[in-house]
Each structure stands twice: as structure tokens, then as C-alpha cells.
Amino acid sequence: MSSRILYLATADARGHLMRAQLLVHALREAGAQVEVLTTSEQGQRFLQHFGIEAELLSQHYAVQFDSEQNMLRQATNRNVAHYLFRPGRMLRDIIRLGRRLRSADLVINDSFHPALLYMGMLPGWRRKIVHVYGASLKVALLNNFEGMSPRWFGRLFGWIVGRQIDAARARIEHDFAYEVDDAKAPMLYRLPTPVALAAELPGQAAAGAAVYLNPHFSEPSLADALSAGLGDAGLGAHLVGEGYGGCSDWLGVDPLWASRAAQAQLIVSAPGMAALSIARVYQRPIILVLSDQPEQATNAARAAQLQLLHRVVTWRGDAGDFQRQVAQAAVQLTAAAAPEPTGAPGRERAQARIDAWVSCLLNL
CATH class of the missing domain: 3.40.50.2000 (Glycogen Phosphorylase B;)
Incomplete structure (x- = not known):
């Protein structure tokens, strides 16, 4: 039974x-x-x-x-x-x-x-x-x-x-x-x-940055500054967030986001367990968007202790400042990253x- x-x-x-x-x-x-x-x-x-x-x-x-x-x-x-x-x-x-x-x-x-x-x-x-x-x-x-x-x-x-x-x-x-x-x-x-086990994606489907913001993010200027910062760093972005669904290039939900993140040059997300796990398992650098959420602050501190390749950016209501933080973090991480040539070890x-x-x- x-x-x-x-x-x-x-x-x-x-x-x-x-x-x-x-x-x-x-x-x-x-x-x-x-x-x-x-x-x-x-x-x-x-x-x-x-x-x-x-x-x-x-x-x-x-x-x-x-x-x-x-x-x-x-x-x-x-x-x-x-x-x-x-x-x-x-x-x-x-x-x-x-x-x-x-x-x-x-x-x-x-x-x-x-x-x-x-x-x-x-x-x-x-x-x-x-x-x-x-x-x-x-x-x-x-x-x-x-x-x-x-x-x-x-x-x-x-x-x-x-x-x-x-x-x-x-x-x-x-x-x-x-x-x-x-x-x-x-x-x-x-x-x-x-x-999630990363699915094989066509070569052109891999994004420079795979971005996921959970539904609690809905401030438009934050999303615009984030996209602009990644653009300043020369990265295309696959943007997912229910709070921004239908806005510009943002999707509300993408069932294949984990696969895209596993094959991206860079992940961008709040420091939740899921995003940090994808970064660790598939060995991808990650930009952590930190806010006043206690357990996520703890997760970000843990990422630093474990020397996970990451940078922390913080939204303080200043779009220009946030854009600069994101661009600087993206440039630093893409320069330092050495992604695995294949996703097979990550899937295992x-x-x-x-x-x-x-x-x-x-x-x-």
C-alpha cells in the first residue's frame, strides 16, 4: 500500500x-x-x-x-x-x-x-x-x-x-x-x-543574468534600476517576478527559471534558501538583493562565511545608487567567475x- x-x-x-x-x-x-x-x-x-x-x-x-x-x-x-x-x-x-x-x-x-x-x-x-x-x-x-x-x-x-x-x-x-x-x-x-534538476536549454536561451524577485517586490523604480545596472555591466537579463509580471521585459512566473539560473553567467535574487542553493549546487555567482527580512539577512551572512561567490546590494530608495551597486557587483562577479563547462555535476x-x-x- x-x-x-x-x-x-x-x-x-x-x-x-x-x-x-x-x-x-x-x-x-x-x-x-x-x-x-x-x-x-x-x-x-x-x-x-x-x-x-x-x-x-x-x-x-x-x-x-x-x-x-x-x-x-x-x-x-x-x-x-x-x-x-x-x-x-x-x-x-x-x-x-x-x-x-x-x-x-x-x-x-x-x-x-x-x-x-x-x-x-x-x-x-x-x-x-x-x-x-x-x-x-x-x-x-x-x-x-x-x-x-x-x-x-x-x-x-x-x-x-x-x-x-x-x-x-x-x-x-x-x-x-x-x-x-x-x-x-x-x-x-x-x-x-x-x-531543481536543470534542463538542457538551447544555447541562445542562456541569459547573462537570471533574475528572480519574489512577489513581495513590487516597487517599480527598484526593478528599473536593477535592469539598468545589469545593462551597464554589459549583461542581458532574464527577468522573473510576480510583483512585476507584465512590466517591460518581466515575466510573472517561469517554470524553467532554475534551469536558466544554472546556465547563466550570474544569478540575481534575494538571499532565500532556494536561490542560494541553486548558486551553490550549480556553482554560479550571485548578487543578493538584501532587505529587512531577518532570515534572509542570516542567509547572506552565511554565504559570506562559506565564501560563496556573491555580492550584496541594498535598496535604500535611491535608484541611481542601486543601479551603481548592481553594475559594480555584476562586473566584479563576472570577472571572478569560472563556471563549470557542463551542468552535469550540478544535476548530480x-x-x-x-x-x-x-x-x-x-x-x-
């Missing part, structure tokens, strides 16, 4: 959804029955581009950002409080998920959806729930509670959430720099962030990552 898996991928950004579509396809190929839930209509449409039909759980829980991908902490805390304590929100989702858990062998919570955090500490339900999260995201989540007022309440709430995470059947902590054979403790697994590394995830989840 095949394994029955329920996969809940939050749609706050697209890293959770990209990871979900990679693993869902791989798990189905391995014989598992996998159903997918997500938390926004935009997330549903994104997954459809990758051949995944997802059911909408609810749209009440979401981290809040501005148009430059800066996290809005007060708005996020307010949204989470409304989700937790208003009747008909989290309680309704718990009742709905409870029905679905009856027929599931395993439930994947990617990442930190409050309903499954709560359910993951209760008898009966906890034995089926696995929390999947980036190493830097967990630190950012718990640190966020430290800044709440009154301080004792923030610390108490952080302690409760930490206990909820640890109480579930298992936890899978991923990071762009982990290796396949990393391990930590029973029921806490360390795995490298999964990466990507396949090993996916295989490790499938093995771990099916064993659970």
Missing part, C-alpha cells in the same frame, strides 16, 4: 512552494499519494505552473511585507493574533485538517503554519506531523517573539512555539549549505535545501538532494 501524504506549503513567499512542487513530484514518482494544501489563491496559481493542483486551506494567516520586501513586524504580529484568537480562523482550519489527518500517514508542515504547530503537540495528531523549515527561519521566528511587548509575554509565546515545534513526530531542518549526510539528533533531520548534486528528501520522508 502506498504512503498517503498531506503537504501543507505556506504561500508567504515562493520558496516553500518551489520546495513543495519538487518534493511532491519526486514523492509521487516514488509511489506515494500526495495531496497539497496552500494558503493563498496566488500560491495555487503558482503551483499550477509546475503541474501541481493545490487546495486552499485559508487565507487568514500570512507574514506581511511592503513593496520592497521589508518585513512589517507589527502588521505580521497583528495578523497572526487575529488568526490565532478570532473564532472561525485557526479553529476552523484545525477542524478541517483533523478530518484530513484521518486518512493521511504523514502530514508535512512547510513552514510553521500555526494550525499544524498546535496539532503537532497533541496526542493522536502529533505522531503524523513533520515540520519542515529553513534553519535561519526558525531562528528568526523565535527571535521575533523576543521583540514583542511586554517582554515576558514574547518570551512565553516563543517558548510555547519552540515546544510545539519539538513535540511533533519529526523535524526536517534544511539549509543551502547542508550536505546530504548531515545529521543531528533523533527526529531532527538536517538536509540540504532541495534544488541536485538529484542527490532530492533523493535524500524522498528517502527521509518515506522512511518517516
Whole structure:
């Protein structure tokens, strides 16, 4: 009898959804029955581009950002409080998920959806729930509670959430720099962030720079300055970002973006786990567009520690300054880069990552 898996991928950004579509396809190929839930209509449409039909759980829980991908902490805390304590929100989702858990062998919570955090500490339900999260995201989540007022309440709430995470059947902590054979403790697994296998593209399809900005980026002058900076460096660009879909040369979604990034001279993205993983696996230099998002700041610092070939640029509202930052970073990275002559080693590394995830989840 095949394994029955329920996969809940939050749609706050697209890293959770990209990871979900990679693993869902791989798990189905391995014989598992996998159903997918997500938390926004935009997330549903994104997954459809990758051949995944997802059911909408609810749209009440979401981290809040501005148009430059800066996290809005007060708005996020307010949204989470409304989700937790208003009747008909989290309680309704718990009742709905409870029905679905009856027929599931395993439930994947990617990442930190409050309903499954709560359910993951209760008898009966906890034995089926696995929390999947980036190493830097967990630190950012718990640190966020430290800044709440009154301080004792923030610390108490952080302690409760930490206990909820640890109480579930298992936890899978991923990071762009982990290796396949990393391990930590029973029921806490360390795995490298999964990466798409790069498809072969026609020679003319390879871009000088493969750019991806997640949907929280929608400030027009930022996009224009970024494109202009790459042009100043003599690079053509393949531009992808839902926040800019339909603007100039930007595409909203490109299912082949990972393949284009694997074969580009240069990657440009915010320092999320997915983009950094592609850069590491396919050994491509990357420009990191840094904003006020705690876990991504941690990721950028990690990239520096690991000596990943990268440069950091920061948008401060000055288009001319940002254009110069991007151009300078692009010139430096393309001069220093020595890309692999073939993508075969990268595809082997990507396949090993996916295989490790499938093995771990099916064993659970």
C-alpha cells in the first residue's frame, strides 16, 4: 500500500512552494499519494505552473511585507493574533485538517503554519506531523517573539512555539549549505535545501543574468534600476517576478527559471534558501538583493562565511545608487567567475538532494 501524504506549503513567499512542487513530484514518482494544501489563491496559481493542483486551506494567516520586501513586524504580529484568537480562523482550519489527518500517514508542515504547530503537540495528531523549515527561519521566528511587548509575554509565546515545534513526530531542518549526510539528533533531520534538476536549454536561451524577485517586490523604480545596472555591466537579463509580471521585459512566473539560473553567467535574487542553493549546487555567482527580512539577512551572512561567490546590494530608495551597486557587483562577479563547462555535476548534486528528501520522508 502506498504512503498517503498531506503537504501543507505556506504561500508567504515562493520558496516553500518551489520546495513543495519538487518534493511532491519526486514523492509521487516514488509511489506515494500526495495531496497539497496552500494558503493563498496566488500560491495555487503558482503551483499550477509546475503541474501541481493545490487546495486552499485559508487565507487568514500570512507574514506581511511592503513593496520592497521589508518585513512589517507589527502588521505580521497583528495578523497572526487575529488568526490565532478570532473564532472561525485557526479553529476552523484545525477542524478541517483533523478530518484530513484521518486518512493521511504523514502530514508535512512547510513552514510553521500555526494550525499544524498546535496539532503537532497533541496526542493522536502529533505522531503524523513533520515540520519542515529553513534553519535561519526558525531562528528568526523565535527571535521575533523576543521583540514583542511586554517582554515576558514574547518570551512565553516563543517558548510555547519552540515546544510545539519539538513535540511533533519529526523535524526536517534544511539549509543551502547542508550536505546530504548531515545529521543531528533523533527526529531532527538536517538536509540540504532541495534544488531543481536543470534542463538542457538551447544555447541562445542562456541569459547573462537570471533574475528572480519574489512577489513581495513590487516597487517599480527598484526593478528599473536593477535592469539598468545589469545593462551597464554589459549583461542581458532574464527577468522573473510576480510583483512585476507584465512590466517591460518581466515575466510573472517561469517554470524553467532554475534551469536558466544554472546556465547563466550570474544569478540575481534575494538571499532565500532556494536561490542560494541553486548558486551553490550549480556553482554560479550571485548578487543578493538584501532587505529587512531577518532570515534572509542570516542567509547572506552565511554565504559570506562559506565564501560563496556573491555580492550584496541594498535598496535604500535611491535608484541611481542601486543601479551603481548592481553594475559594480555584476562586473566584479563576472570577472571572478569560472563556471563549470557542463551542468552535469550540478544535476548530480541536485538529484542527490532530492533523493535524500524522498528517502527521509518515506522512511518517516
